[in-house]
Amino acid sequence: MFRQCYEIHHFRFSLTSDCEELNPGLRLMYPAMAAGPGICATGWGIRPSANHGREDRSYRIYEDESLILETSDMTQLWDGLEWTIMTRILQNTRECIQLHASGIDAGGNALLLVGPSGSGKSSLALSLLREGWKCLSDEVILLNPENNRVMPLPRSFRIDSRTLGLFPELADKLSGDAYTGGSGKARVDPALVREHWVAGSSAPAWLVFPRYRPGNSNDLIPIGDTDAMTALIGQSINLLDHGEGGLETLLRLVRNCRCFRFNTGDIHEASLAVSRLITHQAPRALRRNPGAGAEMQSAYQC
Amino acid sequence: MSDANTQTSRREFLKKSIRTTGYVLPIVVALKMSSRAAWAEQYGNGGSTAGKKGQTGKCSTFVEKVFNPSCW
Known part of the structure; x- marks a missing residue:
């Protein structure tokens, strides 16, 4: 029997399973969101179906006791479970502006890596974790419009074989259970790279739009507010739900940040370049206050 | 789907956006925003689309492409 409660920004959900063979895969999904027992808003349960046997293993997924999927296809089982949980998490954090981005915390200030799939966000985030930084998320950043701070969404990373x-060093640590679903991507608990990896709420200070192409040289190019806005809107998930206020929030984000386009072809070199950026380029707001900048520099030491 | 995603309110939203930000944002931004409109339909349907390639079966929305493993 597997039963675990999770919590992400006041949304509590539970995962239960009567199928022991699924437990390792379930444990890998959201270990950093694990919470103590209590009342959950939503619960997913996996149970063997009536004809579950040695020859024919099929499963039923229930969401709040309603059957949502019955399958003997393990790919469909894992992909379906992940998709339905993720949509609920997004639904329950919709008061925030959700950005398709990864994020790194640097002493209370955040560096956001914003870009489409394949741009190098997750790889760079993983590499920066190895450099000693903490992380907000590999894929979704939650921007609170009320205080302009970003909040973590610390699910396990999904990493393809190229990454x-x-x-x-990770390959030896991954078990076969990491490869659940049909995407070919492994589910990687970032705790394998850095034990206490989850950052707290942070004030965004740098916006970096990576473009990873093998063979590219590392070029960190400052960009203007309009270019940054354009790129941000392109990776916003729920901007329209926030109406005009959403755009104002994004504009504040851009104006509070130093913004860069980042062409890169080497993830490890890229993470060093980003580390240098964080260490040497004070956040925009601090440029007017050198004393605070010096204080921030010491906070960057990891 | 919320009002923000209807054609009329989207046009209004864009007009107000330009007034709000002071930018005449590139037209490509407007087009990208319009293409996001369908995402809202996905939110309420996580359960009913579990294990499927999204609501349309085409992995056509932003949310599906990013978060539905069967669309990767």
Whole structure:
């Protein structure tokens, strides 16, 4: 029997399973959101179906006791479970502006890596974790419009084989259970790279829009507010739900941040370049206050 | 789907956006925003689309492409 409660920004949900063979995969999904027992808003349960046997293993997924999927296809089972949980998490954090981005915390200030799939966000975030920084998320950043701070959404990373090849030390640590679902991506608990990896709420200070192409040289190019806005809107998930206020929030984000386009072809070199950026380029707001900048520099030491 | 995603309110939203930000944002931004409109339909349907390639079966929305493993 597997039963675990999770919590992300006041949304509590539970995962239960009567199927022991699924437990390792379930444990890998959201270990950093694990919470103590209590009342949950939503619960997903996996149970063997009536004809579950040695020859024919099929499963039923229930959401709040309603059957949502019955399958003997393990790919469909894992992909379906992940998709339905993620949509609920997004639904329950919709008061925030959700950005398709990863994020790194640097002494209370956040560096956001914003870009489409394949741009190098997750790889760079993993590499920066290895450099000693803490992380907000590999894929979704929650921007609170009320205080302009970003909040973590610390699910396990999904890493493809090309990216895993860049982190050979991880390959030995991954079990076969990491490859659940049909995407070919492994589910990687970032705790394998850095034990206490989850950052707290942070004030965004840098916006970096990576473009990873093998062979590219590392070029960190400052960009203007309009270019940054354009790129941000392109990766916003629920901007329309926030109406005009959403755009104002994004504009505040851009104006509070130093913004860069980042062409890169080497993830490890890229993470060093980003670390240098965080260490040497004070957040925009601090430029007017050198004393605070010096204080921030010491806070960056990891 | 919320009002913000209807054609009329989207146009209004864009007009107000330009007034709010002071930018005449590139037209590509407007087009990208319009293409996001369908995302809202996905939110309420996580359960009913579990294990499927999204609501349309085409992995056509932003949310599906990013978060539905069967669309990767």
